Amino acid sequence: MSEISLAQQKFLLTQKKHRRTVTISRLCIFLCFLGLWEGAARLQLIDSFFFSSPSRVFLCAYNMVLDHSLFAHVGITLFETIMSFFLVLISAIIITIILWFNKKISETLEPYLVILNSLPKSALAPLLIVWLGANYNTIIITGISVAVFGSILSLYTSFQSVDPEKIKLIQTLGGSKYHMLTKVILPASIPSMFSIMKVNIGLCLVGVIIGEFIASRQGLGYLIIYGSQVFKLDWVIMSIVILCLLAWGLYTLLSRLEQRYQNLAN
Amino acid sequence: MLECFRCSTIGKSTLLSLLAGLIEPEHGSILLYGQKLFQKTSGTIGYMLQHDHLFEWRTIEKNVLLGLEIQKKLTPAAQEKVYDMLKTYGLYKFKNARPSQLSGGMRQRAALIRTLALEPELLLLDEPFSALDYQTRLTVGDDIGSIIKKEQKTAILVTHDLSEAVSLGNRVLVLSKRPATIKSVVDISFPDNASPLERRNFPEFKDYFNKIWKELNQDE
Numbered sequence: 001m002s003e004i005s006l007a008q009q010k011f012l013l014t015q016k017k018h019r020r021t022v023t024i025s026r027l028c029i030f031l032c033f034l035g036l037w038e039g040a041a042r043l044q045l046i047d048s049f050f051f052s053s054p055s056r057v058f059l060c061a062y063n064m065v066l067d068h069s070l071f072a073h074v075g076i077t078l079f080e081t082i083m084s085f086f087l088v089l090i091s092a093i094i095i096t097i098i099l100w101f102n103k104k105i106s107e108t109l110e111p112y113l114v115i116l117n118s119l120p121k122s123a124l125a126p127l128l129i130v131w132l133g134a135n136y137n138t139i140i141i142t143g144i145s146v147a148v149f150g151s152i153l154s155l156y157t158s159f160q161s162v163d164p165e166k167i168k169l170i171q172t173l174g175g176s177k178y179h180m181l182t183k184v185i186l187p188a189s190i191p192s193m194f195s196i197m198k199v200n201i202g203l204c205l206v207g208v209i210i211g212e213f214i215a216s217r218q219g220l221g222y223l224i225i226y227g228s229q230v231f232k233l234d235w236v237i238m239s240i241v242i243l244c245l246l247a248w249g250l251y252t253l254l255s256r257l258e259q260r261y262q263n264l265a266n
Numbered sequence: 267m268l269e270c271f272r273c274s275t276i277g278k279s280t281l282l283s284l285l286a287g288l289i290e291p292e293h294g295s296i297l298l299y300g301q302k303l304f305q306k307t308s309g310t311i312g313y314m315l316q317h318d319h320l321f322e323w324r325t326i327e328k329n330v331l332l333g334l335e336i337q338k339k340l341t342p343a344a345q346e347k348v349y350d351m352l353k354t355y356g357l358y359k360f361k362n363a364r365p366s367q368l369s370g371g372m373r374q375r376a377a378l379i380r381t382l383a384l385e386p387e388l389l390l391l392d393e394p395f396s397a398l399d400y401q402t403r404l405t406v407g408d409d410i411g412s413i414i415k416k417e418q419k420t421a422i423l424v425t426h427d428l429s430e431a432v433s434l435g436n437r438v439l440v441l442s443k444r445p446a447t448i449k450s451v452v453d454i455s456f457p458d459n460a461s462p463l464e465r466r467n468f469p470e471f472k473d474y475f476n477k478i479w480k481e482l483n484q485d486e
Contacts, residue, residue, distance in 0.1 A: 165315055171288050172313035173333040173384065183332065187323045265323055265364075 052237045060234040061242075074242060077208060077219040080136055081250070084143030084204045089197060091144070092151035097181065099152070100159045117149035122210045129215040139211030139219075146207030147200045158192035159185050194258040201250045205243070220246075278424045278441060282390050285422070286313040312386030312419075316393050318377035320365035327352075327361035330380045337384065344383070351379045355413060370398050371406040378410055382417060389414060389421035395430065404463060407434060411462040428482075432474045433462040440481045450481050 041053035064070035099106035132138040212221025220239040227235030334340045352358040395403045442449040
């Protein structure tokens with residue numbers, strides 16, 4: 001392993017070069033965008049009252065850090081998103097297991113799940129707020145409602161796609177349905193659980209923001225809607241930037257976790 | 267070792283599932299050593315499927331212990347026995363490997379040890395080599411045959427391969443078309459210590475082969 005042939009060295013070098021070009025290009029796009037935006041605002045090509053500018057966004061964030069309001073807003077949104085994410089995960093797993101155990105229930109409920117999944121959940125949010133009140137429980141439930149039905153459907157499909165011969169193997173070893181679940185179905189479904197989770201984290205964030213739009217005194221969703229109403233567009237754009245960062249961070253965290261699992265499994 | 271045999275895929279897997287107690291007969295009963303088979307007989311009967319179905323998320327060690335784990339028989343003594351088998355059949359140093367790191371033959375051996383770990387009185391093998399390429403098939407057949415002989419187990423093997431039947435079996439049961447009934451029984455005898463591969467070189471081999479071939483084609 002210590003000796004690397006010349007051809008391999010060359011190959012590795014081109015790989016490295018390729019990666020470097022991609023990283024630099026990405027950074028360039030970002031910096032060009034910021035530069036153009038800032039420049040256009042300074043030269044008054046665009047009205048910075050409506051379009052804000054990177055420096056104004058940064059200043060706005062800085063001031064909000066100083067008066068501690070930023071952390072409260074980001075914190076509550078993050079808390080609601082993570083809560084609904086975990087509740088979706090747990091309830092989807094439990095419900096899917098129940099559906100898997102009982103064919104009668106799963107076949108009965110299937111059309112309802114499909115309808116609920118295709119329904120635009122933002123339509124439900126106002127109703128939820130009337131029923132449950134304007135508090136963060138409602139917002140968490142809105143987040144759950146966006147992701148949970150799709151998760152159940154995908155997880156159930158993944159349960160169903162486990163090789164029936166593997167299930168037969170458990171039978172030949174004298175195992176019960178419980179063993180099929182714990183020894184085959186669940187471990188075989190872990191990869192699809194990860195991909196479901198990666199989709200869910202984004203969906204939960206969408207649900208939470210919808211909830212905050214409608215009924216909230218705090219959170220990034222509130223900041224966006226309130227900012228647009230009072231023409232504090234610095235708030236709006238700053239919130240959108242923070243949302244981007246949040247979504248990216250949470251997704252990366254899950255990807256890392258998935259990679260960790262894959263390494264562990266090999 | 268017994269061989270069940272039929273050209274088409276009619277009925278034999280069902281037959282094995284019945285024998286293994288996976289499905290209950292509509293009527294009639296199945297007797298093993300004079301005792302009626304019930305659905306929860308797993309333990310006395312080991313069933314080896316067409317593919318090894320080793321789980322990729324478990325190490326080889328965890329895979330071969332799966333049966334014991336399910337039946338809650340994972341005692342240190344039982345575990346020791348499995349380790350002995352792994353050592354005897356050259357898998358011990360791979361016990362922490364994943365199934366994908368093993369060759370087809372090693373995987374099939376691991377699958378057999380997983381079945382043998384439950385100390386079955388009767389082994390059922392459903393075309394256990396059909397998923398392997400021809401060369402591996404010969405060596406694995408040899409391997410599995412000698413392991414079963416060494417562990418002194420009775421085995422029923424289902425196969426489409428005539429020469430496999432002759433080289434591995436002591437008795438070949440030729441099954442008819444649906445509904446599968448035993449059409450004829452061919453007793454096979456070779457010198458005692460001849461391995462499955464060596465059997466293929468005996469002059470009797472082709473006689474048995476031809477005899478079974480004729481039995482199979484009688485009604486066509």
